[in-house]
Amino acid sequence: MTTHAPSESSTPSLDIVVLAGGISHERDVSLRSGRRIADALASAGHTVRVVDPDASLFSRLAEHRPDVIWPALHGTTGEDGALLSLLETTGIPFIGAHGDDASLAWLKPVAKALIRRAGFATPDSITLGRETFRDLGAADVLERVSAALPFPVVVKPSQGGSAQGVSIVREASELPRAMVEAYSYSDTAFVERHVTGTEVAVAVVDDGQGAHALPAVEIEPLSGVYSFDDRYNAGETLFYTPARLSDEVAKRVADTAVAIHELLHLRQLSRIDLIVDAEGTPWFLEANILPGMTETSLVPQAIEAAGLTLPGLYSALAVEASR
Ligand SMILES: Nc1ncnc2c1ncn2[C@@H]1O[C@H](COP(=O)(O)OP(=O)(O)O)[C@@H](O)[C@H]1O
Ligand SMILES: [Mg+2]
Incomplete structure (x- = not known):
């Protein structure tokens, strides 16, 4: 042969x-x-x-x-x-991730529970199915939520991406509309405590040398929320790569992202989204198993900031996956 x-x-x-x-x-x-x-x-x-x-x-x-x-x-x-x-x-x-592992990461409240159990910070939240409102009455449910979580809160579909169906809610009267908006993307939604701080996205890659973090990309949406429009239209958001964090906090962020990537078994590639508060604590928002790779996406920005090329890194990941 x-x-x-x-x-x-x-x-x-x-x-x-x-x-x-x-x-x-x-x-x-x-x-x-x-x-x-x-x-x-x-x-x-x-x-x-x-x-x-x-x-x-x-x-x-x-x-x-x-x-x-x-x-x-x-x-x-x-x-x-x-x-x-x-x-x-x-x-x-x-x-990337295998099917069963992907299904855990995909459900944000499930991923948050696993990550919290492992000792990492993730904002408090309450997850509500559409039926909860029918079974228990919308007024009571919303009153419980408003009493438990201080405003502002963030309402999101339990699954999905590109910030679709995500709203920041500043007072109780805005909650019903935000829930309806989230339910248009998913039958389950959650209300999460709002974290003020520096939003970062950390790409984690493993081309066979072990999982490691690329420089964190800091996201500063001019509108306050990194929305769908901000993501795919130039000029709506400022990015800083590496993020404007002290060396110590940057290391904590990188270590946290790698630990979460490993905990969720995300293999060659993931992007971990976090908000770093004033004390330097990274709060986990979500893990993306198939992160955006468009011209304006965050992972390509991180790759370039790391001094790598897209062909070089993608090729190394493909070779590693093919072994
Ligand atoms: N708890 C939170 N506190 C502050 N901002 C948040 C919070 N959760 C989400 N956001 C904002 O909403 C955006 C979308 O939320 P995220 O959970 O990352 O959903 P997606 O999967 O759509 O990216 C984030 O990029 C961030 O700007
Ligand atoms: Mg996100």
């Missing part, structure tokens, strides 16, 4: 499928992320196809088995673990 194995020192050229698109609220973001990932991998010498998953996905994968799959599907199906669990049945390696 003749083999054309590359020498040990050179990067193997892989056949890679990037999954992008899908039918979630974040379809367009996914397509943009997928295209950017594919371009970077192609320029590193890999053969890349971008596939928009539909009813032919598994037959296409069976017909033309890639060496590795890069799922870049934000939102449900991509991030809730369903597609990832199905990918596992094909035996084709893929980048």
Whole structure:
């Protein structure tokens, strides 16, 4: 048998499928992320196809088995673990968390409970299903919530991304509308204590040398909340990479993000979102298993700030996943 194995020192050229698109609220973001990932991998010498998953996905994968799959599907199906669990049945390696682990990280109140149990700070919150309001009466439920959590609070869908359905609520009278807004994205929503401080997103990567944090990206939305529009339109938000934190706090933030990444078993890649308060305590907001990789996204900014290139790092992650 003749083999054309590359020498040990050179990067193997892989056949890679990037999954992008899908039918979630974040379809367009996914397509943009997928295209950017594919371009970077192609320029590193890999053969890349971008596939928009539909009813032919598994037959296409069976017909033309890639060496590795890069799922870049934000939102449900991509991030809730369903597609990832199905990918596992094909035996084709893929980048990032396995299905069951993804399903834990995807449910923000579940991830928060695990992280709190491990001794990290995450803002207090109350999680309410849509039915809670019907079963117990909206007025009583909202009164309990208002009594337990000091305003302002943040109302969010239990799952999802790109700040869709997220509102800051400054007084009790605004709560009902914020709950309705959150329920338009998910059947379960939660009300969380608002944390004032420096918002940071920390990319954690593992290309085989162990999980490590890239420089934290500080986010300063001019509107106060890092909203959907702020995320995908230039000029609405100021970014500082590395974040304007003391060395000591920056190290605490990096160590916390890596510990959370490992606790949640997020493998090659994740982005951990935190707010650092005035005492330097990082408060966990959420873990993103398939973080945005568009032109304006945070992970590419962190990669560049670390002095790495997108082709170099993405290629190393793909090679690691394919092993
Ligand atoms: N507890 C909180 N305190 C202050 N701001 C928050 C809080 N939770 C969320 N935010 C703001 O809302 C944005 C979206 O919240 P997040 O939980 O990260 O959801 P998403 O998955 O949509 O990114 C954050 O980037 C931050 O600006
Ligand atoms: Mg977030």
